[in-house]
Amino acid sequence: MSSTKGGTHQGFTAEERAALKDHAQELKKAARRGSHAEKAAQAERDVLAKIAEMRDSDRIMAERVHAVVTATAPALAPKLWYGMPAYALDGKVVCFFQSAEKFKSRYATLGFSDQAKLDEGTMWAAGFALTEVTEEVEARIAELVRRAVS
Template sequence: MSVKYEGFSAEERAAMKEHAREQKQAARRATRADKAEQAAQDVLAKIAEMDGADRASAERVHAVITASAPGLEPRLWYGMPAYALDGKVVCFFQSAAKFKARYATLGFNDPAKLDDGAMWPTAFALTEVTPEVEARIADLVTRAIA
């Protein structure tokens, strides 16, 4: 049985276009301080665009990450709020609406130092950001940049 390649979904193509726009905007900014300040504002604006539960979760995740790891710089990454160290995205928040998923996701990229043996999680489903979840996020982010 032959499986036909359908290509990227509309959501995936939109994310790639958003990433290209983000890169162009960042390149136009004058200084490193200007870039960092504008990138942080871009993240807050992206969070403000989200609906309901996604927005509430993204606001809490943003607050926890910026408080727990002030060395991480907020920026957009494929249209998602992300947090970078030395220019490399360590973690990101993906809203449920982004790819029409049933839950939001907190993801970690390979610069995150979460290694635990031969296998460890790099993404976490978020259905609600409770105080316990906030504590877990703070711990993960702190370990990720240790």
């Protein structure tokens, strides 16, 4: 949410309002779907369609993140979450990909929810900036995802 220099609340940004609208549409769409298998198949198609809509650099990274996450943790179900590709275990989002374009950021983000088992003492990273997904980055993502669902 945005605020002025004095700290007064100005409401949600246009990008935040769009994300909330996306989430409401995702919930409505999911409620209308049929069997569990149909819902899962449509959810993955929705994720792939959202990735296909991204600008080139975000799309390339999202495609690679999607491939790594689904190969590393088949138990994670792809789904849209606030208009972003996300991966859930038992319906609860564990990790997600946020394109740089989504909130007009200078980098994309691989984020993890509190469902991810990445705890390291009293402080640990829950989000990672991505500017490129190299083989080294893919290996790090795979390791994080394995830990997140362990």
